[in-house]
Amino acid sequence: MRLSLALICLAAPALAGPPVVEDARASRSGESWRFDVTIRHADTGWDHYADGWTVLAPDGTELGHRELLHPHVAEQPFTRSLSGVAIPAGVTEVLIRPHDSVHGPGADFVLPLP
Numbered sequence: 530m531r532l533s534l535a536l537i538c539l540a541a542p543a544l545a546g547p548p549v550v551e552d553a554r555a556s557r558s559g560e561s562w563r564f565d566v567t568i569r570h571a572d573t574g575w576d577h578y579a580d581g582w583t584v585l586a587p588d589g590t591e592l593g594h595r596e597l598l599h600p601h602v603a604e605q606p607f608t609r610s611l612s613g614v615a616i617p618a619g620v621t622e623v624l625i626r627p628h629d630s631v632h633g634p635g636a637d638f639v640l641p642l643p
Contacts, residue, residue: 548627550638569606
């Protein structure tokens, strides 16, 4: 019984799965862009939480990164912003890639630029 309980406790962080982008919005201000990204992740605490997201060009070039400095256990989903992102001419959509402290990158969210 104790061994089963110990194995369940060790597996708990892996049960949260990777983070998912539920929504993202982009707005332009002059030559730079602001991104508001909503992520859902079953954060369990400091051992397993959504720790950031990245804005990528369609070719995979990193355009910006938002680091998340703490777990959001009681705030799900949550939205965070990143300003000052430069988007190269001709780019009409970006990818938003969430990341967590256990699984690494999650699935890309395709965001057409307005």
